[in-house]
Amino acid sequence: MKGVGEIASPRQDLSLSVAGLTVGVRNGPAIIEDVSMELLPSEIVGVVGESGSGKTTLGLSLLGYCRPGAEVRSGTLELGGVRVAMDGSMRTLRGRAIAYVPQDPGQALNPALRIRAAIEDIVRAHRERSAGLPEISTLLEAVNLPSSAEFSRRFPHQISGGQKQRVSIAMALSCHPGVVVLDEPTTGLDVETQSRILDELLRLRAEYRIAMIYVTHDLAVVGKIADRIAVMYAGRIVEQGPTAALLSRPRHPYTRGLLLSIPDHRRPRRLEPMRGIAVSVGEWPKGCPFAPRCPQATSECEQSVPPSTPVTSGHEVRCFRWESTPPVSDDARAGSWISPDTESEVVLEVRHLRAEHRGRGTTVVAAADISFQIRRGECLALVGESGSGKTTIARAIAGLHADVSGEILLAGSSLTPEARRRSVAERRRIQLVVQNPKDALNPRHTVRQSIARPIRVLRDRSTLSNGVDGEIDSLLERVRLPQRIANSYPDELSGGETQRVAIARALAADPELMICDEITSALDVSVQAAVLRLLRELQTDFGLSLLFITHNLGLVATIADDLLVLEDGVICERGVTSSVLGNPQHQYTKRLIAAAPSVDDSMADRI
């Protein structure tokens, strides 16, 4: 691996080598800067970063492709020891020498082409017509798809998401490239499919001797699949090294911070969120871009960008003070659930809830025979894959889903299904926070207006000691947001800030139960950690009860006292979180737990 300023000498044995790569917005700031990395044959390197870190830009530029408006400013690229120009002239190499697998397979396949035609198109682009066409069935078999002629005649809309991603992989393999760049190839797939595809990638790299660059936001996934990991922050690789070394003893404070932010169902712990938020493109500070958030920054860090420094052979870090980065200590790892107070009163009880979706002529049962209780100050997690009915249950409790039967009891008294028929007090006591921060807040209302609305509609204003404005100020403080944000509009806020405002708006009603429906799934892990900590505080300090809905077992382990596992609208397992996760009984729970990626697992495998 090369330090800054060194000139890469051609090495025949490398599958890919890139040095000093800088990509920027035309006439604008850099998006990635001075990126160097190397890839051995059949090696998998994981590129990890949060949104805005430049990881996708890096992946695309390795194929000589920039999104409109961006350009490669400098850098050299060698494929198999041959220097190539990083521009449109790479067309003949794309797909043949280096291939790409995109994040969203649903968008990546031409809806007008059958699967066979889609694969043939790539091959035709690189082969003489006379050379004939590849055995499509062999390729499909290689990625575990049905090799039948019937299957290859299907259109993309006729196959599942996991199958689409396998077709994308088959397309990438069709010309036997030496390197494949995979950009978040399993994001959006359920954990079981993700786990299977990761296994297949490992098999394919051995079979085809392909080197891979696996771009993702998920450290646990690269922990499972990658030989080496490169961590990106603000357009630079801040640390890269062998997977085990990097995960067990991270040297960059950002890598360490990321590791401490990841909830892990194997070893639940208190998450330690990093302070501050990631800097965006165009706002990088003069020195180390992480310095403003770094607990060990010195004035030197604010002055100049640290060079890549070797830690051990093959492990390098961009930090002046990497030697003082503390290890990921076991006490940070050790953590325990707060034992639920089984004596406190039941806030919500659901008895034999059944929810249906009525379409024209068809009725789909979204959830059946759901029963549970939530006590004061307790957090109950509802876990399931997409389509398991968990959101419908949340909406039914919030009074937004009318096609329900069974009973919903709030502090012992029965609630009608429709929110508008419930009393003001009933509506006040249950609040819902939804998944997507993009539409959680009315884009045309300021933060202040958004938070004021439930106060005006649901609260008895005579009980507010400081009036509505005073209440808004104290709510913002409670969710750790600065007062000045009150006059901002949602499009001026980051995802994490938006989600905090949404929580503040729910708290504005002074609820007893807050339903959190996948509220962190759109957030980066470091932001997620901070939101989780906030929820924990609300729960312990104010006795708020939480119904926490998620597909992520790591989150459950971090926050929930009790747990319900939902499969196809039916509860298949329930119990205290630690015992369910530690000793699952139901087949489905076992499969979920086995498939969920875990950093601890991957370290255990390697050490």
Add this chain to the structure above:
Amino acid sequence: MSSATAETKVARPARPRRHRWEMLRAPEGVIGLVLLTFTVAVAVIGPIVAPHPLAQPVGPPGEPPGHGFPLGTDYLGRDVLSRVLYGGWPILWLSAVITLFTYVIGVLIGMVAALGRRLTDSVLMRFVDLLLAFPPLLLVLVLIASAGSSSTILIISIVLVLFPGLARIVRSATLEVSTAGYIEAAFARGERAPAVMWHEILPNIGPVILADLGVRFSFAIALVAGVNFLGLGESPPSANWALMVAENNVVITSNVWGVLAPAVMLMVLTVSINLLGDAYVRNRSKAR
């Protein structure tokens, strides 16, 4: 590649909130506004400053410009300039009233259909579909044929032509917005549908509605002008730009201005509205 879009978004540094009038910074917005102001001024002030009466012949028919008639005389010997000055108002006020009614009805029906029960939605949308099954101008002509031509009939028939399309746009925009978290939150608070429409939905579908305003207003002008051009609108001797183009065709060889002047005024009016509409749409897509 949602991370890609996320990154493209951060690639643009956070910009202060765009003001609604920022579209006027684009040259087309400025040109549009200047032209529109000019046309409206002519239409409003014109009748006051017109040098000659509207309906009185003041010279020989089809005279070219000169002899105190800067734009010559029309096919009956009336002053073209004065008639151009008189002829904007009838078109402008009719189109404006039509657009206003179209918006009130279209927005209301669209939102009610989207938020109402399935039956309400079906009934309203089938009605809209039925109106959309007629070729636009035809519906207007049929009503004129049976009820005669009057401002009321013109307003009613053109609103019937214009509102269904808007109602559809509003309905689908409302449906799109109505699944958003903040709408759910409002309903979960127990707010009533009218309050949700006013506070939460209308501000958010506003841009969609405004983006349509330019096109729909100019369509209203085109229909009003078209009917008048066909001689099925206002009857002579009253003046309006469309009627003037039609009636002075017979003297086109002797005095071009009888046709050209009102045609150019109509052109300036519709072009200015389309420029403004386009500037708004472009500005909006840039702001996103």
Add this chain to the structure above:
Amino acid sequence: MSVPEEQVGVQQLDPKLDVKPAAAGRRLHPLLDFVLRRLAIGLVTLVAASAVIFWATNALPGDVAQATLGRNANPKALASMRHELHLEEPLLTRYVDWLGGAVHGELGNPASTITQGVGPSVAELIGPALRNTLWLALITFALLVPLTVLLATISALRVGRPADYAISYSSLLLGSLPEFVLGTILILIFFTQLNLLPPLVLPTGNPLDDPEQLVLPVLTLLGVSLSFAVRQLRVGVIHALNQEYVTMARLGGIREYRVLWRYALRNSLAPAIQSFAQTALYLFGGTVIVEALYSYPGIGRELVQAVGSRDISTVQGITLVLTSAYILINIVADLAVVLVVPRLRTGGESR
């Protein structure tokens, strides 16, 4: 004249186009099922529209005979006309008779034929006029489609560059003009100034016998419809070009012309069909005005004359014919869209 772009987001297909997988128990292929249902909807719409036409022309103040003959009509003539038109019968009966006749191609007689006792029937009046209009529309369309595809594609490929601005703004300006304004300007240029082309079509016989007369009407229609079609299709092509699968095709090393044809344009077919259908529908109104401007002996001019003389039977007949054609174009366009989009053709999602 510009038209509200109901389909500005042409890429969003009309939800009613969703072909549902055949319901259990039914044996019909989903596509056939869709065709039949779409035809049925069209038929119902047509019947409802005919009722609206008939009701609107009869139930409003005054009666048809009075309207036709004028206020000072001879009471005897009035009475005989009322008898001739069966005005003493209930509205519903008359509607059923009228619709029944229409099915057999009988649309009654125009006012002039009734008063004079001789003359063509409405159907005979419509026949040649409809033919002339069809020629006008077909010639316009034959020029419109290739020109639109060319300009919209250039514009979409050069988004934000001079060529795009030139095409976008000139079509914005052209499309802003009411068609009689554009037509008048063309007359001023080609007849008054250059004296090249006739400003009027002589209302005798077949305009195809003298193609020179067709130039200005076709140019006018082309001018106003081209800008509308180009702007719509441009949006569709830009949308397709921005799709992830276009980027993926490039990242797979597929040649650029092939990316354009097989990936971008192939998937713009549905929006293209929709925008051409919209343009065709829009031409209905444009034709009426253009025919009036150039005295072109088409169905639009017939209609305007009938409206002017309040000849109700003729108005009813022409309106019914044009509305049927309008609905038919809608159905054909929907079917064409379903045929070119695999997801719709194969009956929606399946796994």
